[in-house]
Amino acid sequence: MSQAPSRHRPFRPRRAVPALALAVGVGTLTACGGVEGPASQGDPVKVALGAAGGTGAVQAGDRLRVTAKGGVLTEVTVTDSRGQQLPGGLGNGGTLWTSRAKAAPDTKYSVVARTKNAQGGVGAAKESLTTAKAAGLNTLTLGPGSPGSVVGPGRPLTLTFDFPVTDRAAVERRLSVTGDRRTAGSWHWAKDRNGRDRVDWRPAQQWKPGTHGTLRAALDGVYSGGGRYFADDYDLNFTIGRSCTDSDMGRDCGKVQVSDPVEVTAPSERGEDNRTTGIGDWHDG
Template identity: 60%
Template sequence: MSPAPAPHGHRPPRLARAVPALVPLLGILALTACGGPAASASKGDPVRVSLGAANGTRTVKAGDKLRVSAAGGSLVKVVVTDPKGRRLPGGLGDGGKVWTSGEPTAPGTKYSVAVEAKNAEGGTNEVKESLTTAKADKLNKVELSPGSQGATVGVAQPVSVAFDFPVTDKAAVERHLKVTTDNGTTGSWGWVKDLSGKDRVDWRPKEYWKPGTKVGLRADLNGVDSGGGRYFAKDYDLNFTIGASQVIKVDLDSKHLTFNENGKEVKDIPFSAGKPDAQHSTWTGIFPLLAKEGTINMNSETVGLGDAYDKMVRDSMKLTSSGTYAHAAPWNADKVGRVNNSSGCIGLTDADADWLYSKVRVGDPFEVTGSSVRGRAAENNGFGDWMVDWSQWQKKSALPSSS
């Protein structure tokens, strides 16, 4: 059957013409960038959003501040977060046309960017995008002390951060370091150049730690420029506990030391210290124990002494970076308690060295007093933070009123 003819004066309906949808212009970066879907404006054209560095380049390098800019309207809200959910702070400018981060971006980090925008007609749209910043060409790394997570240490142990490369912007680095305690311990950062020539910053309490204190370090250094375009590429955390108060009082004149626990004398131990001359006498001062090294080889050539010795020494307790130890000295047993006759170390009998070594922990202070031709050790010879009185130590911070 033939189809019925169309009524006179009517034409068959035509297919509707497709109308292209309007989409916002997402930022195109020279780095890795992925655009997400954006909702169309409720009325009028959507605001176009682009990303780049605050210096005007599209490429966001390590240390650049991020810029989000709008065309065809203004920005209402910008939220930038890193993979850990931490927000990159920033603010709007130029009448809402631009948002600029208040801090530099971190190297090699993927940021998520969420934008709310409004056009001239009052229509709104949302844009979501992500970008990954370039890796830094030069990096700086750190070494933390105490070196073991969750360690129990002595009452004189500082929180210490040593840097592989020089830190020329010390204030910028120090702002990203935070020490917390469970009892509100008062302390301050102080910068030193250690005996190896490396920059180091230590946080020491005003007085010896209270036993049992829980201490935490948070170093939010990822993306921080330590100076000269050398960046940190990660954050660091450290937690440790202060043990019982163990103070070793060393009297060079009496040639006896006392081991004191929680303010009470536990044991008196005779020793023989360094010969009373400019080359061998034992340094005085307060020395937090740096390490328990057990049996080690001691060679005079490594510490610049002219008289040759090369011995395997047991119960070695390191006090200075330059090589001062308390240790067993059986070859000098007849001098212990009578004559200072060593090359600068604190020599003990085997039995007393065994006992002391079993008791001490890293961070316990050895308080060395008495007559010494060489006098007080330099503050950078080990953890010499306690060689400096509190008011002078506070001045070593790169920031005012550090606490």
């Protein structure tokens, strides 16, 4: 299938405004074999970008909305500065696209909207926007408290938040625990003794001593509730030691015997409620 090629200049607005109304010209149709065919005649599709709530300016926590007038949207792609896509879906007969996830604070989003008019002509609009900084931030503390810590086989990993977390599902989806020896586990929410929100990861079975693991909280831009967002990702590497009891604390409890000689040594630590938090078993009750 062969057709004479034609050139098409994508629409580029002269200046960015808070309510990004994009007039999309009729584009070129890609034919078989990757050759572009001539555009069909017809009125251009007008595309507008704003918040799902109806406002033109998009704030942190809003859902993005892309609308088409005089045709339909065939594809909408929204990516942040790290290349991660903001998921969403088409609706209202193809004239509306809405993101399923909320926009993060202080984040640049690039938007590509592809359209088709009633005569079959296709077009595309490209635009970007940057959301405002969040009014409030949430931060957290990882436990064990230092990179490379030696952790007992049954000891939970903890994240303690400085402010309440009301959207726990959104936070939990961005948490992960991995190790060079696969171990299943689960998350449990609780309060620490100061009343702060805390989430613990407990292994279904005790880790094998010598295992190297990583706790990752990819929370940059995630909404935690109460008007607050996270502005960082968090990582903590750890090594699993052998089981310890209180009677072991004065001996070699802090050593991990992976091979000969001993590869990792860490001091013992005592934590809240007189429990072993640096190394050794976690005793509930």
